[in-house]
Amino acid sequence: xxxxxxxxxxxxxxxxxxxxxxxxxxxxxxxxxxxxxxxxxxxxxxxxxxxxxxxxxxxxxxxxxxxxxxxxxxxxxxxxxxxxxxxxxxxxxxxxxxxxxxxxxxxxxxxxxxxxxxxxxxxxxxxxxxxxxxxxxxxxxxxxxxxxxxxxxxxxxxxxxxxxxxxxxxxxxxxxxxxxxxxxxxxxxxxxxxxxxxxxxxxxxxxxxxxxxxxxxxxxxxxxxxxxxxxxxxxxxxxxxxxxxxxxxxxxxxxxxxxxxxxxxxxxxxxxxxxxxxxxxxxxxxxxxxxxxxxxxxxxxxxxxxxxxxxxxxxxxxxxxxxxxxxxxxxxxxxxxxxxxxxxxxxxxxxxxxxxxxxxxxxxxxxxxxxxxxxxxxxxxxxxxxxxxxxxxxxxxxxxxxxxxxxxxxxxxxxxxxxxxxx
Amino acid sequence: xxxxxxxxxxxxxxxxxxxxxxxxxxxxxxxxxxxxxxxxxxxxxxxxxxxxxxxxxxxxxxxxxxxxxxxxxxxxxxxxxxxxxxxxxxxxxxxxxxxxxxxxxxxxxxxxxxxxxxxxxxxxxxxxxxxxxxxxxxxxxxxxxxxxxxxxxxxxxxxxxxxxxxxxxxxxxxxxxxxxxxxxxxxxxxxxxxxxxxxxxxxxxxxxxxxxxxxxxxxxxxxxxxxxxxxxxxxxxxxxxxxxxxxxxxxxxxxxxxxxxxxxxxxxxxxxxxxxxxxxxxxxxxxxxxxxxxxxxxxxxxxxxxxxxxxxxxxxxxxxxxxxxxxxxxxxxxxxxxxxxxxxxxxxxxxxxxxxxxxxxxxxxxxxxxxxxxxxxxxxxxxxxxxxxxxxxxxxxxxxxxxxxxxxxxxxxxxxxxxxxxx
Numbered sequence: 001x002x003x004x005x006x007x008x009x010x011x012x013x014x015x016x017x018x019x020x021x022x023x024x025x026x027x028x029x030x031x032x033x034x035x036x037x038x039x040x041x042x043x044x045x046x047x048x049x050x051x052x053x054x055x056x057x058x059x060x061x062x063x064x065x066x067x068x069x070x071x072x073x074x075x076x077x078x079x080x081x082x083x084x085x086x087x088x089x090x091x092x093x094x095x096x097x098x099x100x101x102x103x104x105x106x107x108x109x110x111x112x113x114x115x116x117x118x119x120x121x122x123x124x125x126x127x128x129x130x131x132x133x134x135x136x137x138x139x140x141x142x143x144x145x146x147x148x149x150x151x152x153x154x155x156x157x158x159x160x161x162x163x164x165x166x167x168x169x170x171x172x173x174x175x176x177x178x179x180x181x182x183x184x185x186x187x188x189x190x191x192x193x194x195x196x197x198x199x200x201x202x203x204x205x206x207x208x209x210x211x212x213x214x215x216x217x218x219x220x221x222x223x224x225x226x227x228x229x230x231x232x233x234x235x236x237x238x239x240x241x242x243x244x245x246x247x248x249x250x251x252x253x254x255x256x257x258x259x260x261x262x263x264x265x266x267x268x269x270x271x272x273x274x275x276x277x278x279x280x281x282x283x284x285x286x287x288x289x290x291x292x293x294x295x296x297x298x299x300x301x302x303x304x305x306x307x308x309x310x311x312x313x314x315x316x317x318x319x320x321x322x323x324x325x326x327x328x329x330x331x332x333x334x335x336x337x338x339x340x341x342x343x344x345x346x347x348x349x350x351x352x353x354x355x356x357x358x359x360x361x362x363x364x365x366x367x368x369x370x371x372x373x374x375x376x377x378x379x380x381x382x383x384x385x386x387x388x389x390x391x392x393x394x395x396x397x398x399x400x401x402x403x404x405x406x407x408x409x410x411x412x413x414x415x416x417x418x419x420x421x422x423x
Numbered sequence: 424x425x426x427x428x429x430x431x432x433x434x435x436x437x438x439x440x441x442x443x444x445x446x447x448x449x450x451x452x453x454x455x456x457x458x459x460x461x462x463x464x465x466x467x468x469x470x471x472x473x474x475x476x477x478x479x480x481x482x483x484x485x486x487x488x489x490x491x492x493x494x495x496x497x498x499x500x501x502x503x504x505x506x507x508x509x510x511x512x513x514x515x516x517x518x519x520x521x522x523x524x525x526x527x528x529x530x531x532x533x534x535x536x537x538x539x540x541x542x543x544x545x546x547x548x549x550x551x552x553x554x555x556x557x558x559x560x561x562x563x564x565x566x567x568x569x570x571x572x573x574x575x576x577x578x579x580x581x582x583x584x585x586x587x588x589x590x591x592x593x594x595x596x597x598x599x600x601x602x603x604x605x606x607x608x609x610x611x612x613x614x615x616x617x618x619x620x621x622x623x624x625x626x627x628x629x630x631x632x633x634x635x636x637x638x639x640x641x642x643x644x645x646x647x648x649x650x651x652x653x654x655x656x657x658x659x660x661x662x663x664x665x666x667x668x669x670x671x672x673x674x675x676x677x678x679x680x681x682x683x684x685x686x687x688x689x690x691x692x693x694x695x696x697x698x699x700x701x702x703x704x705x706x707x708x709x710x711x712x713x714x715x716x717x718x719x720x721x722x723x724x725x726x727x728x729x730x731x732x733x734x735x736x737x738x739x740x741x742x743x744x745x746x747x748x749x750x751x752x753x754x755x756x757x758x759x760x761x762x763x764x765x766x767x768x769x770x771x772x773x774x775x776x777x778x779x780x781x782x783x784x785x786x787x788x789x790x791x792x793x794x795x796x797x798x799x800x801x802x803x804x805x806x807x808x809x810x811x812x813x814x815x816x817x818x819x820x821x822x823x824x825x826x827x828x829x830x831x832x833x834x835x836x837x838x839x840x841x842x843x844x845x846x
Binding site: 243300304309316361382 | 449577710711726732734775802804808
């Protein structure tokens with residue numbers, strides 16, 4: 001099968017008609033039908049389905065839409081689907097196509113082998129826009145609540161923008177809220193370079209490729225198709241229905257190397273995307289939020305159960321995926337031991353920052369005003385005299401202590417801010 | 424040794440003078456000194472330290488404050504410490520006392536056996552207020568940043584109030600910010616019952632029991648002593664110094680069955696309390712917050728490294744500790760599978776909530792307006808006719824579908840709110 005789309009060839013290829021017909025014959029996912037097509041090729045499988053001579057599982061999967069219908073009508077509908085797709089600039093691709101996201105889809109094989117229900121791969125995909133490249137290795141799925149909070153919208157936007165800027169494809173579902181923020185922010189990256197050839201974002205629909213759902217995102221979907229891709233495994237004209245969002249979510253999860261849940265209510269459908277990602281062996285990540293926000297409850301559930309890795313931004317995502325060159329927000333992972341000389345203050349500019357604990361202890365043993373003797377420092381710090389004298393030398397070197405004959409005084413560097421509470 | 428305090432006995436018990444002297448002879452923690460006192464009793468140990476005839480490790484630990492000082496002066500200082508403590512209503516307790524928090528302190532033995540540095544138990548404790556009871560089993564340590572945000576202050580306050588109301592003792596460090604919010608909110612519980620005998624909160628100081636640090640919390644510390652306890656292992660008059668906060672933190676961690684970090688900056692000293700809790704075998708918990716808040720970075724570090732368990736409130740803490748009778752905020756732990764019929768909407772009152780996925784799929788296959796046939800539902804849903812008819816019966820039972828001869832129509836229950844976007 002060539003890459004030529006129905007639109008550019010001007011004539012419908014038989015294999016593509018077969019795939020279109022098979023897509024319409026069966027509500028996805030159907031592992032049985034996909035396996036059958038893999039074994040026999042689309043045309044032979046299509047003919048067998050039309051003639052009702054396929055294996056029992058295939059006949060059962062296609063019964064509702066094929067039994068009793070004139071095969072000529074089914075073929076005509078398949079051809080009409082390709083024409084409807086071409087009318088919105090979409091082409092139908094299947095596994096033999098170069099553009100087929102085989103690396104992303106291969107995850108379903110593993111999930112099926114582990115007996116995961118509903119893990120059937122897509123049979124074929126309608127694609128509008130740029131080729132599907134970089135899935136899943138260079139892609140990150142960013143999803144979340146439709147009823148997102150300003151906080152979630154901001155975090156999703158910043159994350160998607162940074163991910164796209166770092167070369168990742170941002171995958172999402174074009175819904176209101178987090179999805180929209182993710183797509184829009186990824187598109188910001190190409191705003192200054194409209195001829196940039198790479199795809200920055202992919203939207204996977206739960207309805208026909210010729211539909212805009214939600215309708216208010218029609219312009220956004222057009223933009224996505226210009227600088228990325230819009231994808232659907234449903235025949236043109238298919239309306240979005242509840243179960244289709246769940247089925248679609250498995251593709252969203254499969255397309256990214258990781259699925260990041262930015263905000264999700266307690267019962268959010270986004271959690272099903274996280275579950276699908278986990279079943280497909282993808283990394284699941286979640287952004288925490290205020291515990292006072294209902295929109296973060298789903299994220300906190302994922303994190304509390306250690307189902308998801310906590311991330312605070314794009315850097316954390318890329319670091320977890322092992323592909324960052326930049327400094328992660330959470331890069332300093334070391335939790336100080338209780339006696340490792342951790343600095344209790346939040347102010348990084350405290351004079352004793354970076355000092356050995358013993359030296360800091362001697363510094364703290366000084367009276368706030370006036371001078372003191374080595375003996376008094378020994379008593380106050382509880383450290384041996386030799387240790388105190390060694391510490392004084394270090395403090396003097398750092399300009400933190402000053403000697404005047406046998407007396408010592410502490411030097412408090414001018415920090416331009418009033419002294420803070422200790423501890 | 425009796426429980427009689429120096430204050431009430433009117434005469435200083437020799438054993439208590441010995442403990443006071445030993446506390447002053449050595450900056451805690453000193454595992455060597457504690458072991459020596461455990462082996463020989465406080466009086467014998469004190470005499471040996473004064474006579475400089477103790478084991479090398481003990482002599483070394485006490486050298487800075489004992490060597491070359493007249494023993495009579497040291498004894499006089501110890502007696503003065505007990506008098507100074509009594510003046511603020513504090514007593515000195517040691518391991519033989521009934522009030523000694525042996526169960527909490529026993530954790531140090533395990534940590535020392537595992538070679539944890541600085542895990543020395545306290546030798547004795549100055550206590551103001553009520554007896555130390557319920558540590559650690561009925562106690563929860565609530566700590567966090569001094570420079571807390573309004574969010575952190577609110578969460579700490581709600582958590583401490585609910586913990587105290589549920590019968591827990593709230594342990595903290597009396598610092599500004601989270602600590603203050605925790606103590607104050609725990610005290611709210613006894614506001615209506617000032618004669619309530621139980622202790623609601625314990626403050627562990629990094630300075631002498633006769634000092635108020637921070638000074639602005641003097642009244643708060645008095646209130647804590649009235650309805651709980653103020654504790655210090657430092658001799659009266661000891662000033663708070665940097666290293667003492669770190670040393671004190673190990674006691675705060677030891678006193679609670681869990682340590683909850685509500686807010687912490689990246690370099691917060693609170694992280695040392697979390698580290699101490701972990702080393703002592705206590706549960707470590709952290710409250711997430713906005714990723715845009717510097718005050719939640721420390722909590723997110725603990726959670727990202729899976730060093731801490733995520734909690735969103737008192738219920739989560741009590742649930743994790745296995746002692747709740749109430750409903751936890753995160754009680755619904757189940758993450759729905761991608762095809763388990765998860766409901767994508769956040770609105771818990773969607774008409775198909777609680778329906779089997781197949782039934783919901785048929786419900787969604789209805790046209791938005793008007794009626795439809797079973798055949799059309801079969802085609803739209805992609806389900807076998809028998810399944811569709813079974814689903815229709817269920818939907819009719821739930822009042823979600825209505826039959827008019829061969830035609831069916833969907834019934835949308837009046838929800839008082841406009842229909843939501845699907846998915």
